[in-house]
Amino acid sequence: MTDQDLFYLLALLKVDGVGDIMAKKLLTHFGNAEAIFKAKTNLIAAIDGVGSVLLKNLKDNSVFEKANQELEFIKSNNIKVSFFQEEDYPDRLKHCIDSPVLIFSAGNINLKNKKIISIVGTRQVTSYGMEFCRKLIEDLAPLDPVIVSGFAYGVDIVAHQLAMEHNLQTIGVLAHGLNQIYPKTHKKYVVKMEENGGFMTEFWSSSNPDKENFVRRNRIVAGMTEATIVIESADKGGSLITANIANDYNRDVFAVPGRVTDKYSQGCNDLIKTQKANVLTSAADLVYILNWDIENKPKTVQKQLFVELExxxxxxxxxxxxxxxxxxxxxxxxxxxxxxxxxxxxxxxxxxxxxxxxxxxxxxxx
Missing domain, CATH: 1.10.10.10 (Winged helix-like DNA-binding domain superfamily/Winged helix DNA-binding domain)
Known part of the structure; x- marks a missing residue:
C-alpha cells in the first residue's frame, strides 16, 4: 500500500458516518478510497445505506488535514499498517464483517502459520486464576502458540508475562492509539513485548482509552484468534463480552470452572452452564478440542491393555x-x-x- 493509498483511506475513515462496514461497502464498489472522494455524487448516492448526510460529510475537506497528521505520525514512529484486503492483515479477522479496515501495529508480530489464542479475564485475578494460567501456558509452550490479550490489569498482564517467560509471541490489543500505554504502570513491559510480539490497535494517535473503546477492542481480541479462554470473571465484565463476541464469530470459547461461591468464577460457570463455553480443566482439553495434536502428528490412540471391564x-x-x-x-x-x-x-x-x-x-x- 502506497502512502497515497493510505492517506485517502485515513481520510475516508475520518468522515462522520463512515464506519468499518460502510467503508468496506464503498471500497468494494469503487475499488479504492481515492476513487470514492472523486466519484460523482449520484454514483455514491446509489450505494445502499448512503444518505444525504453522509454525502455532505464526504465533501468535508477537514478530513484530509487529519489524515495527513496521522500519516506523519505513522511514518515517524515506524508504525506498521495492515489493510483488510491485504495478505498481512490477521487472517481470521478478515472474515469478521465488522473488523477494522486498518490495523496499526508496533513490534515484531508474525502471525503466519501460527496457532493464535486469546486469554482474558477479570482485572482482580485470584491466586487460583494465576496458577491455572501459569500451568496452562507452561503446558502449551511446546506448541508455540501466540498469546493475545488486552494488556490490562489482572488476567491480561499475567498472560502476557507468562508468555514472555516461555519465549512465546504475545500481542497486546490496545483500546487507544500507539502513542501511549494504558495503564501507565505497564510501560515496563513494552520493550520485551515488542521484541517478540508487540501491540495492535485500530485507534489513531488522537484516541484516548475511553470506556467505549474497550468494547470495540474486544472484537479484535476475539476475531483474530482461534479460541478465546476466560480464566476468571465475575457475573459481569469485559471478558464475558469478548466471549460472547467470539461465539458470534463462531470461534471456540473455553472457560475455567470454579466454586459456585467464588465471585470471580461466576461468569465462567455461567458460560459453561449456558453452553457458551467448553469446560477448560487443563491444556489437554484445549489441544484436543482444537485438534492441535492432530495437526502436528498422526493421532495414535491405543486401547489401554489389561483394563478389566464389567x-x-x-x-x-x-x-x-x-x-x-x-x-x-x-x-x-x-x-x-x-x-x-x-x-x-x-x-x-x-x-x-x-x-x-x-x-x-x-x-x-x-
Missing part, C-alpha cells in the same frame, strides 16, 4: 468403538440402560481411562 461397560465400550462420538441419551437408548444407571457406568469407565467426555454430553472411546 459386562455393561464392555457393551458400552464396544458401542462407542463402532459408532464414534455419541450423546449420553443415545448411548442409553441403544445400549438399553436407564439414564440414572448409565451415568454411573460412564463415570467408572472414565476413571478406568477407556472413554472420555466431550462438550455437549458427548462421549467417545479412547
Amino acid at each position: 459386562p455393561d461397560e464392555q457393551k458400552i465400550y464396544d458401542f462407542l468403538v463402532k459408532n464414534g462420538k455419541e450423546l449420553l441419551d443415545i448411548i442409553a437408548l441403544q445400549c438399553d440402560y436407564p439414564i440414572y444407571r448409565i451415568s454411573g457406568i460412564l463415570l467408572n469407565m472414565e476413571l478406568k481411562g477407556v472413554i472420555r467426555p466431550l462438550p455437549g454430553k458427548l462421549f467417545e472411546a479412547i
Whole structure:
C-alpha cells in the first residue's frame, strides 16, 4: 500500500458516518478510497445505506488535514499498517464483517502459520486464576502458540508475562492509539513485548482509552484468534463480552470452572452452564478440542491393555468403538440402560481411562 493509498483511506475513515462496514461497502464498489472522494455524487448516492448526510460529510475537506497528521505520525514512529484486503492483515479477522479496515501495529508480530489464542479475564485475578494460567501456558509452550490479550490489569498482564517467560509471541490489543500505554504502570513491559510480539490497535494517535473503546477492542481480541479462554470473571465484565463476541464469530470459547461461591468464577460457570463455553480443566482439553495434536502428528490412540471391564461397560465400550462420538441419551437408548444407571457406568469407565467426555454430553472411546 502506497502512502497515497493510505492517506485517502485515513481520510475516508475520518468522515462522520463512515464506519468499518460502510467503508468496506464503498471500497468494494469503487475499488479504492481515492476513487470514492472523486466519484460523482449520484454514483455514491446509489450505494445502499448512503444518505444525504453522509454525502455532505464526504465533501468535508477537514478530513484530509487529519489524515495527513496521522500519516506523519505513522511514518515517524515506524508504525506498521495492515489493510483488510491485504495478505498481512490477521487472517481470521478478515472474515469478521465488522473488523477494522486498518490495523496499526508496533513490534515484531508474525502471525503466519501460527496457532493464535486469546486469554482474558477479570482485572482482580485470584491466586487460583494465576496458577491455572501459569500451568496452562507452561503446558502449551511446546506448541508455540501466540498469546493475545488486552494488556490490562489482572488476567491480561499475567498472560502476557507468562508468555514472555516461555519465549512465546504475545500481542497486546490496545483500546487507544500507539502513542501511549494504558495503564501507565505497564510501560515496563513494552520493550520485551515488542521484541517478540508487540501491540495492535485500530485507534489513531488522537484516541484516548475511553470506556467505549474497550468494547470495540474486544472484537479484535476475539476475531483474530482461534479460541478465546476466560480464566476468571465475575457475573459481569469485559471478558464475558469478548466471549460472547467470539461465539458470534463462531470461534471456540473455553472457560475455567470454579466454586459456585467464588465471585470471580461466576461468569465462567455461567458460560459453561449456558453452553457458551467448553469446560477448560487443563491444556489437554484445549489441544484436543482444537485438534492441535492432530495437526502436528498422526493421532495414535491405543486401547489401554489389561483394563478389566464389567459386562455393561464392555457393551458400552464396544458401542462407542463402532459408532464414534455419541450423546449420553443415545448411548442409553441403544445400549438399553436407564439414564440414572448409565451415568454411573460412564463415570467408572472414565476413571478406568477407556472413554472420555466431550462438550455437549458427548462421549467417545479412547
